[in-house]
Each structure stands twice: as C-alpha cells, then as structure tokens.
Amino acid sequence: AQSVTQLDSHVSVSEGTPVLLRCNYSSSYSPSLFWYVQHPNKGLQLLLKYTSAATLVKGINGFEAEFKKSETSFHLTKPSAHMSDAAEYFCVVRVNSGYSTLTFGKGTMLLVSP
Amino acid sequence: NAGVMQNPRHLVRRRGQEARLRCSPMKGHSHVYWYRQLPEEGLKFMVYLQKENIIDESGMPKERFSAEFPKEGPSILRIQQVVRGDSAAYFCASSPGQDPSYGYTFGSGTRLTVV
Numbered sequence: 001a002q003s004v005t006q007l008d009s010h011v012s013v014s015e016g017t018p019v020l021l022r023c024n025y026s027s028s029y030s031p032s033l034f035w036y037v038q039h040p041n042k043g044l045q046l047l048l049k050y051t052s053a054a055t056l057v058k059g060i061n062g063f064e065a066e067f068k069k070s071e072t073s074f075h076l077t078k079p080s081a082h083m084s085d086a087a088e089y090f091c092v093v094r095v096n097s098g099y100s101t102l103t104f105g106k107g108t109m110l111l112v113s114p
Numbered sequence: 115n116a117g118v119m120q121n122p123r124h125l126v127r128r129r130g131q132e133a134r135l136r137c138s139p140m141k142g143h144s145h146v147y148w149y150r151q152l153p154e155e156g157l158k159f160m161v162y163l164q165k166e167n168i169i170d171e172s173g174m175p176k177e178r179f180s181a182e183f184p185k186e187g188p189s190i191l192r193i194q195q196v197v198r199g200d201s202a203a204y205f206c207a208s209s210p211g212q213d214p215s216y217g218y219t220f221g222s223g224t225r226l227t228v229v
Contacts, residue, residue, distance in 0.1 A: 034217055043118075043205065043222035044157075051215035090156055101147060101170065102207075102218060104156035 002027040002093050006105035014113050019063075019078040021108045023091030026072065033074045034092040034102070035065055044090065050074065061085070086112045116141070119188075120206050120221035127196045127228050135191040135224045139208030146189045147218060148181060151203040160204075163189060196228045 007022040025031060035047040048059025055067040065076045074091060091105040119138040127133050139146050144165050149157040159173040163183035174181065178196075183189040193200055203225045207218035 032215055036220075041225075044220040046217045046219075049215070049217050101159045101162055102157075103159070104149075106154075106156045 002095050002103050004091050004093050004105035006108045008108050010109045012111040013081045016080050019081045021076040021089050023074045025093045027095050029095040032094045035076050036090045037087050039087045081112050083112050118208050118219050118221035125226045133193040136188045137206030138188040143208035143210050145209045147207045148191050149205045198228050201228045
C-alpha cells in the first residue's frame with residue numbers, strides 16, 4: 001500500500017521569498033515520487049520526479065525536491081517565488097514493484113502576494 | 115507531438131442523462147488512466163486500460179460507470195444516468211509503459227456539471 005500526506009492545505013508567501021511545500025509518503029516498496037502543478041482550470045503539469053537516482057531532483061521553473069528516505073519526505077522548494085507560481089501542487093507516489101498507479105496527495109494551494 | 119487530448123473541456127448534463135468523455139493518449143502511449151477530482155480533493159484513481167483491455171478498475175463505482183479503450187480511436191469514460199454527485203473534473207493520463215519511472219502525461223480534463 002502507498003499513501004501521501006501533504007502537510008499544508010495552503011501556503012502563503014511573498015514574491016521573492018522562498019517556497020517550501022511539504023510532503024510525506026508511505027510505501028511498502030521503493031517508491032517513485034513526483035510533484036505536479038495545476039493552475040486554475042488547467043490540467044496537471046509534471047514539475048519533477050524522483051526515480052531512485054540522485055536524491056536531489058531539479059525540475060522546471062526553478063523548483064527542486066529532495067528525497068529523504070529516513071524521514072520518508074519529498075519536500076518541494078524554490079529559492080524565490082514568482083507570481084506565476086500561484087497554483088495547486090500535488091505530491092504523488094508510485095511504488096516500484098510490478099504494476100501500480102499513481103497515488104495523489106490532497107494538494108497544497110500556493111498563494112503568492114506582491 | 116500533441117499531448118493528451120480530452121474532449122469536451124466542459125460538459126453539462128441533466129440528471130439521468132448519459133455523459134461520454136473522450137481521451138486520446140499521446141502518440142506512442144498505449145496505457146491510459148482515468149482519474150476523478152472532486153472539489154477540495156486530490157485526484158482519485160478510477161481505471162487503468164491498455165488497448166482493448168481493462169487492467170484495473172478498482173476505483174470505478176460499481177454501477178453506471180464504464181470505460182473502454184478500443185483498438186482504434188480514443189478511450190471513452192461513460193457515465194450513465196448521471197447524478198449531482200458525479201459533478202467533478204475527470205482527467206485522463208497516458209504513459210508509454212509500466213516502468214514506475216514513467217511520469218504520466220495528463221490531459222486538461224473534462225469538467226462535468228450535472229444540473
């Protein structure tokens with residue numbers, strides 16, 4: 001079984017300040033982990049993924065995430081928020097064993113103020 | 115190379131009518147997944163299909179919902195006799211295979227409103 005917990009339903013930051021979106025996962029097997037972003041009334045865009053290679057993963061638009069097995073975490077960070085980053089972010093897990101589908105967290109809404 | 119195409123983008127149905135949602139996967143992708151997003155919630159898995167086969171439908175409601183992915187043409191998610199609770203965004207995703215390292219490519223979704 002696998003599950004994802006996004007610790008904050010909403011995060012508010014000011015433009016130019018760092019972003020931290022927290023994610024913890026649970027998985028019976030070695031996981032692959034993803035972050036997706038969804039802008040209002042849009043589809044989901046893949047930001048980055050971890051698939052058992054380097055634990056620090058760099059994605060698009062300046063985002064990165066670090067896989068920490070001891071903490072079962074995969075937090076998403078960005079050094080400096082931009083207004084266009086305002087969106088909903090989903091942490092997603094998939095187990096690396098046979099067939100499995102993606103399991104989504106409930107999402108974190110990122111609000112960016114000027 | 116077009117992405118995952120879903121249509122219609124918005125669909126309004128009266129209670130009791132049928133809703134048909136279409137999904138064309140990315141070129142070269144033979145695995146299709148349907149997810150449903152209810153307000154204030156993340157995406158919930160519904161069904162996983164490969165060409166002409168349903169691999170996993172464990173997330174599908176037992177009644178009124180069905181899905182297919184024919185040899186030719188798009189995948190179809192069909193909801194019969196819709197009720198207000200079916201109002202949601204339905205997303206389709208595709209992947210080229212079962213390797214867990216594959217991220218899915220998602221479509222823009224179909225937003226179903228039942229009135």
